[in-house]
Amino acid sequence: xxxxxxxxxxxxxxxxxxxxxxxxxxxxxxxxxxxxxxxxxxxxxxxxxxxxxxxxxxxxxxxxxxxxxxxxxxxxxxxxxxxxxxxxxxxxxxxxxxxxxxxxxxxxxx
Amino acid sequence: xxxxxxxxxxxxxxxxxxxxxxxxxxxxxxxxxxxxxxxxxxxxxxxxxxxxxxxxxxxxxxxxxxxxxxxxxxxxxxxxxxxxxxxxxxxxxxxxxxxxxxxxxxxxxx
Numbered sequence: 074x075x076x077x078x079x080x081x082x083x084x085x086x087x088x089x090x091x092x093x094x095x096x097x098x099x100x101x102x103x104x105x106x107x108x109x110x111x112x113x114x115x116x117x118x119x120x121x122x123x124x125x126x127x128x129x130x131x132x133x134x135x136x137x138x139x140x141x142x143x144x145x146x147x148x149x150x151x152x153x154x155x156x157x158x159x160x161x162x163x164x165x166x167x168x169x170x171x172x173x174x175x176x177x178x179x180x181x182x183x
Numbered sequence: 184x185x186x187x188x189x190x191x192x193x194x195x196x197x198x199x200x201x202x203x204x205x206x207x208x209x210x211x212x213x214x215x216x217x218x219x220x221x222x223x224x225x226x227x228x229x230x231x232x233x234x235x236x237x238x239x240x241x242x243x244x245x246x247x248x249x250x251x252x253x254x255x256x257x258x259x260x261x262x263x264x265x266x267x268x269x270x271x272x273x274x275x276x277x278x279x280x281x282x283x284x285x286x287x288x289x290x291x292x293x
Contacts, residue, residue, distance in 0.1 A: 108283070115271065116226075165225075171216070172228060
């Protein structure tokens with residue numbers, strides 16, 4: 074059974090902290106994505122990666138960075154967390170005809 | 184930018200009725216996908232329709248694609264309370280960028 078695992082289901086961080094969200098897939102997929110989801114706005118693409126060490130900005134990359142040192146792992150980094158980054162974060166891995174999602178991380182920045 | 188835009192934003196129907204959701208997109212596509220999200224969870228792939236297909240069925244799901252109008256529709260027949268969820272369309276942009284719309288929230292009342 075295919076699997077995308079996000080490191081935390083819920084996370085509470087303080088303003089200014091550096092936050093790491095981890096995502097691991099076991100399907101040997103090349104493409105991986107990070108989205109944030111806010112009510113009424115759907116899924117907005119933050120960053121994506123099409124290969125190890127390769128990354129591309131999505132539609133809302135400001136305030137975020139990513140790391141892909143190994144094919145199976147794609148990390149999202151909030152350099153200095155702010156309250157407007159409180160959101161649901163979703164990681165996905167893509168097999169070209171179907172994307173597989175993790176369970177999501179609900180991040181609250183206080 | 185949002186490649187896929189769903190319509191309506193929210194839909195409330197009685198169990199047994201049909202539910203139709205629409206999606207519009209902006210650029211040329213190779214395929215269009217529909218996903219479902221149960222409350223607060225990751226998305227699950229429902230169905231993919233290729234650009235050379237006009238209609239596709241999967242169980243109670245029927246998807247149509249009109250490339251001349253850059254639009255797609257998802258029909259769920261004989262809806263059930265368990266169909267209550269958010270539904271999203273997704274398309275590929277510039278090769279490796281998978282983008283989603285704002286989604287349609289479907290509520291099926293029993």
